[in-house]
Amino acid sequence: MASDQSRLDLLQGTLDLLILRALRAGAMHGWAISERIELISQDVLQVNQGSLYPALHRLEHRGWIKAEWGVSELGRRARFYSLTASGRKRLEIEAENWGRLSEAIARVLRMA
């Protein structure tokens, strides 16, 4: 349970960042978000769809994204997510953190 939790935590952080980034393009529903992430990462990143929705709900509770029912491109009712102002700010911070972290890791790996 504990190890599972820690792996999840790591995933969570990254997934949150990816979701926020994906939503910068505008409001979209959950499936579109996962498609977009996969598309842009050229299928390198596979979104675990089972954990996508808990992450969306978590972000909503934190007030970083908001959800509204709307009509999808096929005329079906769907839940559309979009960034809030605080979500936008969060994205900047997270993105910067991620950049620093990955640079640092890259440096460490090069040194070794």
Next chain:
Amino acid sequence: MWRDIVLRLRALFFRRRMDDELQEELHFHIEMEARKNRRRDLDPAEAERQARLKFGSVVSATEECREQRGMSSIEILAKDVRFGLRMLRKSPGFTAVAVLTLALSIGANAVVFGVINAMILRPLNVPRAESLYSIHRVSDNSASQSYPGYLDLRDRNRSFEDLAGYNVLRAGLDAGENPSRVWLLAVSGNYFDVLGIQPHLGRVFHGSDEHGPNSAPYIVLSHAYWHSRFQDDPGVVGRVVQVNKHPFTIIGVAPPDFTGTLLFFSPDFFLPMVNQEQVEGTSILNARGTRWIFMTMGHLKAGVTPAQAAADVNSIGADLEKTYPKDHAQMIFALARPSLYGDYLGRPVRAFLTALMLLAGLILLAACANLGSLFSARAADRSREVALRLALGAGRMRILRQLFTEAVLISLMGGAIGLWGSVELLRWLSVWQPFPQFPINLPVSPDANLYGVALLLALASGLLFGAVPVRQVLRTDPYEIVKSGSIGRIGRRITVRDLLLVVQIAICAVLVTSSMVAVRGLVRSMHSGLGFEPRNAMLVGTGLEMAGYRGDAVPTMQKRMIDAMETIPGAASVGLVDLPPLANATGNGAIVFTDETTDLAPANAAATSMIFKISPDYFRAAGTALLSGRTFTSHDDKDAPHVAVVNQEFARKIFGSANNAMGRYYKRRDGTRIQVVGIVEDGKYGNLTEDPEPAMFLPLLQSPSSEIWLVMRSNADPQQLTAAIKSRLRDLDAGLPSFIQTWNQGLDLVLFPSRVATVSLGLLGVMGAMLSITGIFGLAAYSVSKRKRELGIRIALGAERREVLQAALGRAFKLLAFGSAAGLFLGILASRVLASIVYQATPRDPLVLAGVVLAMLLLGLLATWIPAQRALSIDPVILLREE
């Protein structure tokens, strides 16, 4: 944060819908995925299968999403409440003390707020009350006008929509049977239209009904009087009744919530003031200098400010002063609210209520401080539980939340009980009529504002005293406590908390002293020095004038009344007096001169004396002792020489001594020489606390009065007497209004201030006692739980019970003794002030001193009972094992 709460609330209340929406969302996703697969030429079933495979378990995703909503705060709250209730049930003593304390202090605040709400905050019960203003003289706050003055203001102003006026009058109403004395408002014809009052039944009169003096003999009943006197009979409309022997037609009934525009005062009915002559006997409609209209008022026109209206009215006033210099003066006005007669009543009422609210607020604050220390003691007792929970990983916030939940639970319980009590009290107050002969009451029925304020106060006080142990909990180090037990740091210094407690105890002792002094004084004042005996005496007020008696008919009728009363079985003696002593605050007085004075100017007067006009048997009926000489006989009539009976003080003031006075003469302002034929004991005439006043008693036959009270001495049951008196009077004249009460009831008015003072001191004393009890309780409980280990060791080493108690409670009792002594001393000083309100209030009374000491001791015992039991029940074996 806010968003989170909204979402959580939504999750709690719309769980089902949220779940449905979640399912819809997840299935939409799978369908989109399947669609994508289909486009890659998979057959529909396979496309669906792969989509589901990729998604994984819908159930676990659902579960995880739900988890993201978190355990709802409300579920946590429910858990905390259950746990809190269990903890409170485990210490019923603490719970009872805390709940009772809060009930009393929140109740006190709610009552005071209820009165403020009704008197000051709530607008008058008429449509558009916000633009209704009355016109007051700046010089003396009076709103009175003469009738011509009112007409000028009404017709010449450009600021009011219309101007109405009213006056308060008393009259006799004869509606066929049971004639009675009533209070009425003589109002301008436009009164109801100005106020926008629609009748409950029938119609109201209008300005167009008035066509000069006595032209509008109409009555509009108040709803309450219609109910009490006519039993809600709708057939009453159209009936002709007699007001002071003049026929008036009842044309309608006012709505239930309308009782005129003066709070406190509820008239029985309304009639047009153009008919004033029929009620009062003489016409004053044309008297420009007689300001008899009590108040004028109206709605301001839209857009007109009170200041503009005042300027408008003032210019009319200046003009009137110029035109009628003899009749009008000081016509400078300001606008005010009519409900409390502008600032005249409004200012003292507001000041008094504000002071009361502050006091009540202080009581609540002190109660919270005390409960706070009680709560700290509890938190200290539970430090092991808290430490255990912290060690098991509970957050400090969670533990604080639990403590706050307990505090708020207590405060809500206390608040609910306090609110219930205050609502009952306010209901009782609003139907209470302190003086049966005056239609005065306090319209203070509770409303939604009151409930809101009580709830707020309860929550606020819960959070307030719940916050006291916060620091203590935050500092708790689970490791230290579980290892070594609670660390008893015993403060020997005098802390702010100690000082606060001493002050509370002292105030409590002052209040207990004062209320005991007041009660003793009140009891004593009922039994001595009145100059008459109110027990076993009936007072019957009659208005011969109201029944149309004039001139010689008055004494004849009075004689017949006495004769009729004397036939009542059990009537020992019957007398008449124009106005009984202590019947109202002023009484009748006149200046008198010594016989030698020739220039009868007021400056040369020997004294101002009370005057009572009486029948021969009055002294016997009233129980006034005749010390020497004789009382009157039926021969002391208007043809006989003028005689008087005087009291001792009169004799001393005019003649030097009582012995000198018999047979001597004195003079009245008109030069009449009067011979003193008897001397009676001194008494109280205007109020209970007055110094001895000179009084003269004159025979009714020589100075007639149509305002007459019958005094009947009898040991019979007052209710039977009342019935008998009523029937005898009806036999004499069915149209004679009367008002029957025992003489003790007749004293209600003069006893009112001292009774109110006594009751309020008593109530404050109870509050003070409650504060002291919780304060001492808190301190004692705290010191016992802090010193548990020390006490346990003492017990183990063989300390006596007495020594244990001394160690545990010595400090509390020291503070109690100190505070009580200070309070008793201050209380004795304060009683001097009290003596001006309550007759014969003196603290130099062994019963009072003993009572105070006993009360404070009892209070201390009560407050330390539970901690003492706990200190004694400490078992060193268990204690050593535990810690």
